[in-house]
Amino acid sequence: MDELGLAARNHGFPLEMLREPLTPTGLHYLLIHFDIPAIDAATWRLQVGGSAFTLAELQARKRVTLPVTLECAGNGRALLEGERAESQPWLIEAVGTAEWTGTPLAPLLRETGLVDGAAEIVFTGADHGVQGGVEHVYQRSLSLEDALRDEVLLAYEMNGEPLPAQHGFPLRLVVPGWYGMTHVKWLQRIEAVPEPFTGWQQTEAYLIDDVPVQRMLPRSLLVPPGIPDFLTRERFADSGRQTITGRAWSGQGEITRVEVSDDGGATWADAELDAPLGEFAWRGWRFAWDATAGEHELCCRAGDSAGNVQPLTATWNHGGYCNNAVQWVRVKV
Amino acid sequence: MDELGLAARNHGFPLEMLREPLTPTGLHYLLIHFDIPAIDAATWRLQVGGSAFTLAELQARKRVTLPVTLECAGNGRALLEGERAESQPWLIEAVGTAEWTGTPLAPLLRETGLVDGAAEIVFTGADHGVQGGVEHVYQRSLSLEDALRDEVLLAYEMNGEPLPAQHGFPLRLVVPGWYGMTHVKWLQRIEAVPEPFTGWQQTEAYLIDDVPVQRMLPRSLLVPPGIPDFLTRERFADSGRQTITGRAWSGQGEITRVEVSDDGGATWADAELDAPLGEFAWRGWRFAWDATAGEHELCCRAGDSAGNVQPLTATWNHGGYCNNAVQWVRVKV
Numbered sequence: 284m285d286e287l288g289l290a291a292r293n294h295g296f297p298l299e300m301l302r303e304p305l306t307p308t309g310l311h312y313l314l315i316h317f318d319i320p321a322i323d324a325a326t327w328r329l330q331v332g333g334s335a336f337t338l339a340e341l342q343a344r345k346r347v348t349l350p351v352t353l354e355c356a357g358n359g360r361a362l363l364e365g366e367r368a369e370s371q372p373w374l375i376e377a378v379g380t381a382e383w384t385g386t387p388l389a390p391l392l393r394e395t396g397l398v399d400g401a402a403e404i405v406f407t408g409a410d411h412g413v414q415g416g417v418e419h420v421y422q423r424s425l426s427l428e429d430a431l432r433d434e435v436l437l438a439y440e441m442n443g444e445p446l447p448a449q450h451g452f453p454l455r456l457v458v459p460g461w462y463g464m465t466h467v468k469w470l471q472r473i474e475a476v477p478e479p480f481t482g483w484q485q486t487e488a489y490l491i492d493d494v495p496v497q498r499m500l501p502r503s504l505l506v507p508p509g510i511p512d513f514l515t516r517e518r519f520a521d522s523g524r525q526t527i528t529g530r531a532w533s534g535q536g537e538i539t540r541v542e543v544s545d546d547g548g549a550t551w552a553d554a555e556l557d558a559p560l561g562e563f564a565w566r567g568w569r570f571a572w573d574a575t576a577g578e579h580e581l582c583c584r585a586g587d588s589a590g591n592v593q594p595l596t597a598t599w600n601h602g603g604y605c606n607n608a609v610q611w612v613r614v615k616v
Numbered sequence: 617m618d619e620l621g622l623a624a625r626n627h628g629f630p631l632e633m634l635r636e637p638l639t640p641t642g643l644h645y646l647l648i649h650f651d652i653p654a655i656d657a658a659t660w661r662l663q664v665g666g667s668a669f670t671l672a673e674l675q676a677r678k679r680v681t682l683p684v685t686l687e688c689a690g691n692g693r694a695l696l697e698g699e700r701a702e703s704q705p706w707l708i709e710a711v712g713t714a715e716w717t718g719t720p721l722a723p724l725l726r727e728t729g730l731v732d733g734a735a736e737i738v739f740t741g742a743d744h745g746v747q748g749g750v751e752h753v754y755q756r757s758l759s760l761e762d763a764l765r766d767e768v769l770l771a772y773e774m775n776g777e778p779l780p781a782q783h784g785f786p787l788r789l790v791v792p793g794w795y796g797m798t799h800v801k802w803l804q805r806i807e808a809v810p811e812p813f814t815g816w817q818q819t820e821a822y823l824i825d826d827v828p829v830q831r832m833l834p835r836s837l838l839v840p841p842g843i844p845d846f847l848t849r850e851r852f853a854d855s856g857r858q859t860i861t862g863r864a865w866s867g868q869g870e871i872t873r874v875e876v877s878d879d880g881g882a883t884w885a886d887a888e889l890d891a892p893l894g895e896f897a898w899r900g901w902r903f904a905w906d907a908t909a910g911e912h913e914l915c916c917r918a919g920d921s922a923g924n925v926q927p928l929t930a931t932w933n934h935g936g937y938c939n940n941a942v943q944w945v946r947v948k949v
């Protein structure tokens with residue numbers, strides 16, 4: 284019942300909307316650890332070391348817009364076999380791609396002197412609660428090197444609108460290529476620390492055998508063809524040639540290949556890749572499928588320029604993280 | 617796993633956002649039977665009997681904006697005890713209130729001659745799939761009398777913006793006071809029928825012992841106080857006097873009373889009602905709570921001008937509909 288409460292409260296992305304290159308704001312996945320905080324933008328300040336910035340001051344700085352794919356590190360958790368990792372029970376729908384607009388983090392860190400002698404930069408949100416028996420506000424850190432990457436943004440707009448409350452209003456961190464837990468929402472404070480940060484969300488959660496979860500593994504998803512059954516989401520499609528489309532992404536490198544199978548992974552054929560949407564956004568692909576009468580198990584798998592390929596099955600881990608095993612879509616033709 | 621898939625795909629309303637009188641668009645509950653259809657507004661037409669209307673033609677007609685609370689008829693389904701009603705497993709979060717803008721339906725029915733000899737008016741959406749083994753597009757009917765009520769709208773805006781795809785773009789029916797299944801999304805066609813409509817969604821679903829589910833029963837929800845535990849959503853609050861707030865609604869009449877209990881329903885005290893937001897929208901309320909150290913079971917119950925009061929427990933029914941039993945919130949002070 285606890286997991287059901289989380290599933291009802293958090294929001295998944297409906298897969299048919301993979302047809303859109305950018306996810307409409309209300310359909311982007313949402314994973315909210317505690318409550319959505321109520322923040323008054325007029326009195327809100329971002330503390331950066333000893334300095335404080337108003338939202339207007341941040342908006343007056345260099346402005347960058349990037350399409351970025353975000354995926355929850357727990358995506359696929361409920362499909363892992365083995366002992367149960369009790370948390371938000373995602374199947375495969377914890378993803379979304381938006382255009383995030385904000386100001387680059389690195390110049391702000393340099394101006395405020397936070398780079399001197401820092402081992403890590405710690406980001407503190409306003410969401411507050413209890414997890415694993417420990418009361419805390421949501422905090423995550425990045426190594427100084429990762430924090431200084433050009434593409435890291437302090438974002439105040441999503442798809443050209445002010446951040447919605449549920450996506451971190453008035454300001455969130457965006458770390459392109461990384462799983463969702465890194466993109467701290469409702470930012471309050473940025474500080475440098477001389478030793479690695481040991482907050483709960485950094486050292487108790489988001490680890491696989493003590494190795495921190497960081498960049499997204501490659502994954503591809505397809506738009507389920509035909510029409511669905513309400514309850515099972517099984518699909519019914521007409522026979523004949525049709526185009527299967529989908530999107531693929533990786534935080535490890537460029538997507539270089541997507542393959543499709545209609546026989547449950549026994550045989551594979553290459554899909555055609557669309558032009559990239561951006562270095563940190565999912566990449567569209569299409570595949571001409573000759574649908575023959577009968578039952579099919581459609582699946583797709585992505586590979587990236589770092590040599591990673593999606594597995595057909597995934598191995599269980601304690602937190603249920605990083606399950607990038609292929610999507611299976613049952614279709615009756 | 618089927619129910620989990622539905623829970624991940626459909627969206628619940630996070631209860632802390634009860635603090636807002638209008639639900640931000642991306643946080644309104646969503647129940648989508650099949651897939652979100654892709655509709656091109658430029659070529660879309662609404663068929664009304666033998667006439668066809670463009671979106672611009674509908675927007676040029678009389679324009680009305682109403683705040684309306686929508687609740688899924690299956691809200692509370694997963695909390696019913698007894699045999700399992702297998703469907704979207706809502707706990708208590710399938711609700712939202714938006715300002716819907718559109719044109720009244722009644723004049724359109726009269727102009728197009730659909731009122732003459734009609735028993736019912738049938739509304740056809742564009743969403744298409746299989747439910748209960750029957751392939752169909754989503755269709756629901758209203759009696760002519762209900763369809764002609766002043767407040768029934770053909771809505772093309774939600775909270776001052778064009779309808780989002782997931783809420784029925786470009787046009788949906790809004791029938792204030794009724795459960796969500798009535799508010800047909802992605803409207804394609806409106807027609808009159810001389811006999812009661814017998815489509816699947818009308819005569820196989822949304823019935824309790826053959827009686828159609830129609831208007832919302834009274835329900836109240838409170839903003840869970842203090843801070844949450846991530847997994848259990850149990851709350852931790854400080855001791856002392858604090859204000860508990862919430863909202864209550866009914867499709868049967870005006871909300872006339874809300875009571876609050878902090879001892880699991882053993883004793884009750886009246887909450888103070890805010891001014892109404894509108895005839896068809898939830899009504900805010902507040903309650904001064906003296907939080908004493910210990911564990912509390914907070915709950916609230918609403919009563920309406922038709923004499924209905926929320927029950928403490930609900931009786932199971934085949935489809936898991938209309939469970940308006942009170943919300944229970946465990947708080948540790």
